[in-house]
Amino acid sequence: MAEETKKTYRPTLNLPKTPFAMRANLVQNEPQSVKRWAADDLYARLREARKDAPAYVFHDGPPYANGSIHLGHLLNKVLKDIIVRSRSMMGFNCPYTPGWDCHGLPIEHRVMQDLGPRAREMSPLDIRRQCKKYAEKHVKTQKQQMLRLLTLADYDDPYLTMLPRYEQGVLRVFADLVAKGLVYRQLKPVHWSVSNRTALAEAELEYYDREDHSIYVLFPRSDADARPGEHVMIWTTTPWTLPANLAVAASPRAEYGRYALDNVRSVWLATDLAQKVLAAGGMSDAVATAEPLEIRKGEDLRGMTYTHPFLDDRTTRPVVTAEYVTLEDGTGLVHTAPGHGSEDYQTGLREKLDIYCPVLEDGTFDDTAPDWLTGRKIWDANPLVLDKLNASGHLFHNHTFTHSYPHDWRGKQPVIFRATEQWFIAVDNAFDNGPSLRDRALAETADKVNFLPGWGRNRMRGMLESRPDWCVSRQRSWGLPIPAIFPPEGVDGPPLLTPASVAAVADCFAQHGSDAWYKASPADLLDTWDPAADPDAPAWAANPDHVANARKGGDTFDVWFESGSSWNAVMRHGWKDKQTDTSYPTDLYLEGSDQHRGWFQHSLLPALAVTGQPPFRTVLTHGFMVDKDGKKMSKSLGNTIEVEDLMKKLGADVARWWVASLNTDNDIKVDWAYFETAGDEYRKLRNTLRFLLGSLPDAATTTASPEIPDGSIDAWALAEHNKVLAQARDHYDRHAYRPLTRLLFNYCNETLSAVYLAAVKDRLYCDADDSPRRQRTEHVMGTIARDLVRLLAPILPHTADEAHHALEGKEADSVHLETLAEPTDTPAHPGWDHVMTQRELWLKAIETARQQRSLDNPLDLGLTVPDPDNSLAPFDPVDLADLCGVSRFATHAGNEIDVADLSGQPRCERSWKRDGTVRERSDGGLLSDRDAAALGLD
Template sequence: MSTDATGYKATLNLPKTTFDMKANLTQREPQRQAQWLQRDLYGQIRQARRGAPVKVLHDGPPYANGEIHMGHLLNKVLKDFVVRWWTLQGYDSPYVPGWDCHGLPIEHKVVRDLGPKARQLDASQIRQLCHEEAMKWVNIQSAQFQRLGVLGDWQRPYLTLDHRYEAGIVDVLADLVEKGYVFRQKKAIHWDIHDRTALAEAELEYQDITSPSIYVLFPMTSGVPSCWGGQPEDWSAMIWTTTPWTLPANLAIAVHPRLDYAGVRYRDPETGAERRVLLCQSLVAKVMAERSVSQYDIVGVCKGADLEIATYRHVFLDRTGRFVLADYVAAEDGTGLVHTAPGHGAEDYRTGLAYGLPAYCPVDESGRYTDDAPDWLRGKGVFEANPLVVQRLKEDGTLFHSAPVRHSYPHGWRSKKPIIFRATEQWFIKVDHNGLRQRVLEQIGQVTWLPSWGQRRIEAMVSGRPDWCISRQRAWGVPIPAFRCQKCGHWHMSAATLRHLRDLFRQHGADAWFSRPASELVPPGLTCEACGHDQFDKGSDILDVWFESGASHRAVLSQPPPDGFGLGYPATMYLEGSDQHRGWFQSSILTAVAAQGVAPFQTVLTHGFIVDEQGEKVSKSEMEKKYGKGKVPVIFSAVPATETYGADVLRLYVASMDYADDVRVGETGIKEASEAYRKIRNTFRFLLANLEDYQRFDPERHAPQPSDLVELDRWILGRLNALIRDCEASYNAFEFYRVVQKITQFVNVDLSSFYLDAIKDRLYAELPEGPERRSAQFALFRLHDVLTRLLSPILVHTCEELWERLPGSAATAKPESVHLALAPQPDPRFDDQTLADKWTTLRAVRSDCLRELERLRQSKIIGSSQQGRLAIATADPQLRGLLESSRDALATVCVVSEVEVVADHPEAVPGVDEPRIRVFAAKSPHRRCERCWNHYASVGSDPRHPDLCARCVRVVERLALAASLDPMKGSS
């Protein structure tokens, strides 16, 4: 072996690895995913965890409509973190993805694409096209979710159009019918006049619109207190509304029984005529100011309860209305008298029930007035009618005041247009039957809600929700299998009938309802319970899609194969966006408690919405408006972002976010995530480069006993124990951002900025198989092993690549994939608090030393810290003893030639991180060793190697001896 100056480099253990710094994620990730699919990694995991305790995250079904967006990415990646962590802990945690395949958006798209041809097709033909459209997007979204590295049973997902699932929906409906929850009634509900269907609360969006705000004078006919003077006909009841189009349906005026109502006499500022009106006393001044009425008198006051006997005449119809009492009447806005149309409002409807008023609704499904309306409104659209009604009131002299007002108003979630309240005959679930509302609230209290405010949110929604309208007037969905008697019109829907159809749907699907005549669907022997007739028509309504998805607990959780997936009831967790408190979470717990008595989930975790870095909503239209068409940054689109940055970088980005609030996404954040990924990868590259030497480190053969480890190595393994415990706690709390924080801090501060720098000399310059180097290698092996497993739920592709390179022999029984491995456990042999405290002090001393060395470097006195020497002074005898015994360790971690510990030093400067010390840094007087580049007094002490230090002479001579005995080692 050559030992001249140029040959010394060959004697060093320089790092070497084929693990690229350049990740090439966008090319390598699809290759890795193809390998997983070929090997059936998901099936291997299921087999490996068979018999273990089960934890199930039940996937909420995304809508099969359009490419995935950043909200999908956030949701699915968070779910993957949870499932992979449970799997890493040793649980059997299956993940069956699902899709919501029915509903208006798909049908709307199909009908729009068909154009006029749609009118020529029957429901079965429309349904077939809808099925094809849904499955197209299921396949597209499935590929896109898998591209994110989300692991699951993608070959066997649950689909709401699957025959088994459709049967499960009807099975739940049968349970609810059997227990008396389902009824049919004409009732005011949210109605989309553009899509001509009923809407659930969860299908509403609120936007600001401008409406006419009108104060209307309804002539009184009776009930005015006699002490106010005049005849009842001299008085008018003043109501206020922002929906003039509902006035044709007015049947009553509601007042609060405990509010004070005033009789007010004023002079009209335009006509000069004296008018007498009734309104809430506390609002008199505010209302009169609207019309600039400055002269008015309050002639009397009564309670709202005194007006219950009063009546009035409709402003433009030959109809008498009555006063009614209602606690919801408020005295903040309006007049304290509420125009009541039971066919056009939820509260109005309930008041109408209490007083026996009909749910009168002179408006058809398209939002146009029927022949029941006045002739000047017939055929007109409701919003078109607003100015016509206002003009009519002006002409009749019954309009006190009119002005435009900006206010929030419900819109359809798909049509994006204003909806109305409209009374129609629909199927409902009675929320208060059999104490269901209270039982649901009790079950909510048994569930863990993360964040905790989720419990208050859903409790408020369940407490205030009305009966659930479950029928929709569309073709694409699961039918409500009800029969209508051809003779008397009575509707028949029993549990037995539903279960008969459930079995039919399980075999032939819900399409059978639309393709077969009623005679083939009616169970044998069915007769009308009202008249005994045996001929029926089938209903045309379908179930609300929220009922469909809410019933997933039957087919996916509780129903065993082959009729369902049988994952286990209840699920360990549901995880969705915070909007699902009024959507899937609520429909799931309502149907589950009604049918089975127990909530379908043990824990509910919610995340916020995706917003940009300024906190503004992220949507295609909003982003194009902000940046310009074709100029929207890639990070706002899930599919292009994946192909630009790689799934692992996006997953790290998601993991670094506190998802409890709205999640800010932008170019700044993705750059930070990319840099964090680069630092993590670079750290692993260092670990591997010092394990993959000519004789690959084998933990079975080369690992030293803990007592033989170098102290610094024992310390870092103790720090690793703490990291394992911190990460486990954060994973268990689903605080993934804390996992990322802990690991990146450990990588950047404990490893890159300290430990790895301190062991380079040992790794590069000591004997390849010497105890000092093997000690460091064992620590690197343990670091690589633990960090790979801790990061495996997040960096799924990168950690698989790292796992394949993890040293180990067959004796270690290393699983084929890191995703088959178990979570790392702390090694109690390295839990040493005394050692931890010692190195806390030494690291503080080091920080002060590095600060002084940097001053020398800035002054050009030294080029690198290896040229420096340190004197550390302290008057604390106990600290001085610690430092004296740690001089070599301090020299190593400060990377200097030598460290001197003294009681005092005239030129030393005070420490900052360790105030008990003073530090003096100077240039070393010693020569540099040409092999290790350290400046030691022993350089040149051996004439055989005049340019080497004593340590390097020892190593070189040992290597030369080894080479003479083993030529292969010498050639390496």
């Protein structure tokens, strides 16, 4: 009879019903959302909906168009999408034009590899065409992969650095820099990639350990005051640069001594280093610890000269002083080759030395080097130099050591300093009657730019303080040409590079693209340039015949200058003619922490020069992906997780929840187990949404607001909800996504699922449809559901849209066109804090009693709690019983919590409650008064 009764009453229960399925099937369903958003033109509709709203200007740093996206892209692009969606839902107009960096060495290197021997027969223009195809292919691939991440952007019109209108924007920046006198060309040592035969920027270097030789060399002193056998001892870790030696530098304030090596030879070196150096060279303890024969300050060594130990030119070379010489290592006397080091170069300029570099672009010695080195690779020269020094008796000591050394970021090969003619942007020259570019950048980043996290400020400023002049030229085919035009052979004069000439080439590129540099004549490139109206033009350029026969420069721009000009090409003037909702400067730049020396810095410098202000108000940085052991992820180590595999296994919303839950301030450990954890959390969020949605009849979303007594559990739930709303909006505003996800997860898992929804489940299932209490709860749940879906939408766009349509109907518009709810002032009785604190004690007492009495269901219990001050009087005992999951709740004036066993009393066969009103009804079943009334039974 009991089983039959249960079957009879189950259909009378208001059990949850919703099209929002328990199983998400993200892998299958998310691509359908992508298609639907594309068909609905969601991005354009969102722009139209926010066209009159306050602007939030966000700019995309362009990823490189090479290969598929990896976990770093996943992190970066999801964070950016959360910003775009959340700012839009906060009522801002937040247009977002995605970009791609398309020029440069990595693409050209890969294309040349693919072409093989054919590449040697191809013109630069043919190579450029192949590179363009390669870049277009990978832009298309990455675009589809980013769409699969559920990102929302203007993918129909992205900015590509190889597009003519973008190239025009870059040259306009360059023209302004030329006008301010910041661009110059000079023979100067720069980081040089031997393997790729091009100059490199600091941002294109990576540091790896390398084994090298550390040598101490005797240079014979040659001036008139020299004693027989007297030498100066230098130290170097680059033996191959010794053929380019032109001076020895001493620290002006350090102390130097002359030490006897034997009865014939003596050497000068720093007194603080003498014992260590002499002992390393095998000298006896007596020699190593001997007092110097004489002592001088470094500044008193000036005037000494010496001869090179293995060159036959017999030219004397000077001992000079330099502030950068330290006594940390070596001998205190520094081998100086102005063609092979930045500090050496500065010394060379000051001392009027030649900027001599006997190394060709392929890393071999030219014919000015000794014949035994000519044609040899520099790395092959090291043992030859050591053999030569050893044979002549000038090698005092040699040992190998491991140190961090700069390598080409793409080829992973060691780089060298090599003096070549390059184009530079000066960072220390004053301009516009004001300070230098470096000083302006340091001033702006001191307190005007906001850095998130805060340590980014010191990192950025440290890099600005130490950076050299910016070498902006590269020796590649695939790039934006530097528009320098040189006079014809036989005609003297500097290259034509004026603001007006650069602007003319910019106009030409805007119409024909930068391939015009390789197709058109100089006269055609300068079609809109008027030499008569250009006071900066060199004299030779006034002759049309000279212009007609002029030579076009072969250098291209550093890709950092191209991407670093995006604030002008994309944001300052608007990427689209019709676009009026962009502005300058932008509110936010967001990239990885390596971009303090990359895109952030190379955007800041030209922007300050051209506009007088930074291109960004806030710089937000994130760390890098490493494996669970903290090691860099790479395919060679086999410790990578492919984004494609992640999408196939878990889907984008789970991956996005994982990204949002990260502490991105530092490097991020990655493992499949972490994604599984994110999947578990996602399922709990989804189950909470499903219960909310399933418990709401259609009318609940449209009926007027019922009165909500402040002592009701519904008032408490609304008050908690409004706290979460306020906190969530604040987290979105501050880009604090990890605390946001903890807030939302705990709200769903604890505040809602474990407390409120558990407490109101009975009335939702069992109250009559027109019960005021049920309708009040449905109204509150509808409010919570609607607001919660919108709070989750920027992070879980597919799931939120699915839930939104389950809530509002299939024909409803996308949730992403909605705005986040504002918190309301819904009062809850102040005693609720006391109730929730006491609830923890009550639940412990209930659990203890349940276990002692072997009762499975807490509804078999009744609870009586102490309330001496009558503080629980404002609260409905039924609410409090439901809050604790028991059948009855009462208070008394005593001090003890009393848990009563009600298992011997009648139980309602519909609600399972033992509330004291259960009796047999007219249908023969045992029902409480509430359940009988709901069914219309006596």
